[in-house]
Amino acid sequence: SKVLVTGASGYLASHTVEAFLNAGFPVRGTVRSAAKGEYLKELFKGKPFEYVIVPDISEEGAFDEAVKDVEGVAHTASPFHFKAIYPEELIKPAVNGTVGILESLKKNNPNIKRVVITSSIASVLDPTFPKPHTYTEKDWNNVSPKTCEEKGKDAPPQEMYRASKVLAEKAFWKWIEDEKPAFDGVVINPALILGPLIHPCDMVEDLNSSVAMVVPFTKAVPRDQVPPVAANLVDVRDCALHHVKALTVPEAGGQRFISSLGPSLANDWLLAVHKYFPDIGTVDGDPSIVESSKKAEICHDGSKAAKVLYPYRAEEETLRDTVESLRERFNL
Ligand code: NDP
Numbered sequence: 664s665k666v667l668v669t670g671a672s673g674y675l676a677s678h679t680v681e682a683f684l685n686a687g688f689p690v691r692g693t694v695r696s697a698a699k700g701e702y703l704k705e706l707f708k709g710k711p712f713e714y715v716i717v718p719d720i721s722e723e724g725a726f727d728e729a730v731k732d733v734e735g736v737a738h739t740a741s742p743f744h745f746k747a748i749y750p751e752e753l754i755k756p757a758v759n760g761t762v763g764i765l766e767s768l769k770k771n772n773p774n775i776k777r778v779v780i781t782s783s784i785a786s787v788l789d790p791t792f793p794k795p796h797t798y799t800e801k802d803w804n805n806v807s808p809k810t811c812e813e814k815g816k817d818a819p820p821q822e823m824y825r826a827s828k829v830l831a832e833k834a835f836w837k838w839i840e841d842e843k844p845a846f847d848g849v850v851i852n853p854a855l856i857l858g859p860l861i862h863p864c865d866m867v868e869d870l871n872s873s874v875a876m877v878v879p880f881t882k883a884v885p886r887d888q889v890p891p892v893a894a895n896l897v898d899v900r901d902c903a904l905h906h907v908k909a910l911t912v913p914e915a916g917g918q919r920f921i922s923s924l925g926p927s928l929a930n931d932w933l934l935a936v937h938k939y940f941p942d943i944g945t946v947d948g949d950p951s952i953v954e955s956s957k958k959a960e961i962c963h964d965g966s967k968a969a970k971v972l973y974p975y976r977a978e979e980e981t982l983r984d985t986v987e988s989l990r991e992r993f994n995l
Contacts, residue, residue, distance in 0.1 A: 665689040666910065667733040669726070669764065670740025671714060672699035674871040675781065675853070677706070677862035678903035679737055684710045686907050693717040693729050693740065702863040720760035726767035733772065735910045738764050739781040741831065743872050745820035750811035750827070757827035758834050765838050768846070777916065779849045779909040782832040784895065784921060784963050785825040787852050797962040800852070800919045804829050832919075847916035849909040851902070854923035854963045858899035858981050859988035867993050877985050880932050881995040883944040889929050895963035896927035898981040901973060908972035915971055923965035924975040926957040927982075935982035940990075 666683050670676045671692025680703065683690045689711035694700045700714035715729050720740050730736065741757045761780060768775055787802045807825035811818045818826075832850055839848045856873045864870060867878060879890050905922045909915050934948035969975055989995055 664734040665691055665711075665732065666735040666737060667691050667693070667729055669693045669717070669720065669729075669736075669738045669760070671703055672862055673739060674860065674862050674864075674874060675856055675899055675902060676737075676739040677703065678858070678899045679739060679906045680707065680712065681861065682900070682903040682907045683737075684712060686911075688735075688907075689713075691715060691729065691733060693720075693726070695719075699863050706861060719756070720763065721756040722759075723763065724767065725760070726764045727771055730764065730767045730772045730775075734776060736764060736768070736775065736778045737781070737906045737910060738778065739906070741781065741827065743824065745824060745872065747820055747823045749816050750818055750823040753823050753827035754811070754830055757831035761831045761835050762838055765835070765842070765844070769842065769844065773845060775846045777846050777849065777910055779851065779906055780832070780835055781906070782835075782850045782852045782919070783825075783828040784852050784854045784923065786829040786832045787921060787963070788825075788961070790822075790825070792961075794961055795959055797964050798921070799964050800921055800967060849915045849917070850919040851905050851909055851968075852919055852921045853902050853905075854895035854897050854921070854965065855927070856897055856899050856902050857985045859984045860992055864992070867995075874985060874989070877932070877982075877989060878995070880936050880945070881940075881943065881986055881989050884946065886946045889933065889946070892927070892929040892932060893960055894927050895923045895925055895961070895965075896978055896981060897922045897924055897965065898976050898984075901975050904973040905968050912971060918967075918971075920968040920972060921963050921965045922968050923963035924978055924981075925965065926960045926962055927978055928956055928960065930956060931978060932982055935979050936986055938979075939983045940986060 666688045672694045692714045747753045807822045810822045811826040902922045930948040937947040
């Protein structure tokens with residue numbers, strides 16, 4: 664029962680491949696180059712991993728070959744950066760990649776059981792809602808696509824990314840509703856993903872957008888220069904397991920799942936760094952405000968995923984392992 668993981672050399676995807684292998688599934692990953700495929704072959708040496716090259720997920724028929732003979736799909740490949748000049752740069756690969764894999768399945772593997780796609784909390788959050796607010800799977804971001812439509816290249820890059828995730832997820836559910844395939848769909852909506860790196864990435868500058876946020880915390884940052892982090896967090900290993908469970912837990916079919924442990928703020932990051940890496944010599948957080956400050960923030964309620972799919976590890980562990988991994992990989 665082989666599964667296909669797209670964008671396998673990405674930060675989340677490489678953990679997702681590992682989680683599937685650990686759960687006993689042979690994995691085929693799509694990558695953009697042979698060099699990245701070989702890196703993964705070495706990483707997963709001795710395990711049933713193979714790769715195929717899909718240079719651009721935007722192309723029609725990009726996944727026609729890749730989907731053959733697999734029993735499940737986890738589609739995670741999608742551009743995640745804030746460097747786009749036009750919204751279409753992100754929207755096209757996000758939407759075409761999602762619809763494209765469904766079309767390829769229809770053509771070449773219609774009897775597959777289930778398809779899981781990685782959406783984002785970005786397709787849940789309405790950026791105009793006042794704080795505090797707790798988001799659940801019932802919520803949709805209907806703002807970012809409109810902003811991009813109206814402002815085009817003048818839309819903020821964050822809005823372009825958010826719009827790409829909203830439009831891709833909407834296209835996914837619409838395709839399933841219209842086409843009524845034999846398979847069902849599950850969507851994972853991760854919050855900010857942190858945790859150790861196992862994917863190919865040689866330079867700090869090339870880090871994926873979420874882990875890059877931790878880099879300033881690997882140095883002795885003065886109190887007045889602490890980045891104002893106000894996120895919700897999920898560990899990359901837990902999020903990967905959510906993808907595995909999304910493919911295997913029968914009642915997950917047809918549902919979206921927020922993958923989030925809950926609010927995680929700069930104060931929490933300082934507390935963890937100060938505790939586990941005293942040699943960095945950064946300023947400490949304030950333990951007395953941990954609970955109260957989190958209540959005042961935006962909460963991404965990931966309790967459904969904890970119940971139906973897999974429970975979360977502690978936030979402190981994620982922060983510790985992210986910093987440790989960054990220091991190890993880049994000599995920070
Ligand atoms: P990465 O940038 O590490 O992974 C993105 C993957 O998509 C890479 O493998 C990349 O290939 C591939 N990709 C992007 N564009 C194309 C394209 N046009 N053709 C082929 N492949 C492409 O980021 P993450 O691991 O963080 O993100 C993975 C998924 O998770 C994305 O869907 C993202 O939206 C989602 N997500 C991430 C969150 C986070 O905090 N990290 C939060 C919520 C959702 P290559 O490596 O060769 O560039």
